[in-house]
Amino acid sequence: MQRDSEYQKLLQTLKTTDIAAFEHLEEEIDIVYHKLKFIPAESRPRVTLVSNVRDLSQDFNALTQEALEIAGGTWQSSADIHNAEKIIVVQQDEQLYADLPLVLQEDGVAQSPAIANNEIYIVQQEVIENTSSAGFLRQVEVFAEIVQSKYFVYGHNGQEWVQFDLR
Known part of the structure; x- marks a missing residue:
C-alpha cells in the first residue's frame, strides 16, 4: 500500500503550522497502522463509500479515500x-x-456481499465534510470502527455512524 500521499501532505502542512496537531495526528495514525500491519491487502474488505444514495455517486476528496484505506478497507468504486x-x-x-x-433492492446492489452479510452503514455528513486534521482523524476512526470492528472501538457508533439493519 502506498504511504498515503494526501495524508503525507497534510502532515507536512501541520509540521510547519501546528506541531502539536502534527504530533497527535501522526501518533494516532501510526497506532492504526500498527494494529493493521499483519492484515494483508487481499484480506481487507472491499468498501464502497457512497455520497448520494439516489444515484450511488462518490463525491469525495482523495483524503477521504485515504482515510478509508488507512482504516483497513479497500476502496471500491460504486460502479463495482x-x-x-x-x-x-x-x-x-x-x-x-x-x-x-x-x-438496496436494485439488482446490482442486492446481489452484493454487503447485502448478504448485513454490512450497510450510515455515516453522518459532518464526518466527511470536516477536512481539518482533527476531521481527518475522526474519519479514520469512524471508518476503522466500521471496517475493522474487531480491532477498533473509538465510541463513534450511534453518534457519527450507525449500522443499517436489513433484518
Whole structure:
C-alpha cells in the first residue's frame, strides 16, 4: 500500500503550522497502522463509500479515500458495488431512510456481499465534510470502527455512524 500521499501532505502542512496537531495526528495514525500491519491487502474488505444514495455517486476528496484505506478497507468504486463487502452511505438528510431500502433492492446492489452479510452503514455528513486534521482523524476512526470492528472501538457508533439493519 502506498504511504498515503494526501495524508503525507497534510502532515507536512501541520509540521510547519501546528506541531502539536502534527504530533497527535501522526501518533494516532501510526497506532492504526500498527494494529493493521499483519492484515494483508487481499484480506481487507472491499468498501464502497457512497455520497448520494439516489444515484450511488462518490463525491469525495482523495483524503477521504485515504482515510478509508488507512482504516483497513479497500476502496471500491460504486460502479463495482455488486462486489462490495461493506457499503457506507453518507447521510445528507432524513430522506435517506426512505431511499435506502429501495436502492438496496436494485439488482446490482442486492446481489452484493454487503447485502448478504448485513454490512450497510450510515455515516453522518459532518464526518466527511470536516477536512481539518482533527476531521481527518475522526474519519479514520469512524471508518476503522466500521471496517475493522474487531480491532477498533473509538465510541463513534450511534453518534457519527450507525449500522443499517436489513433484518
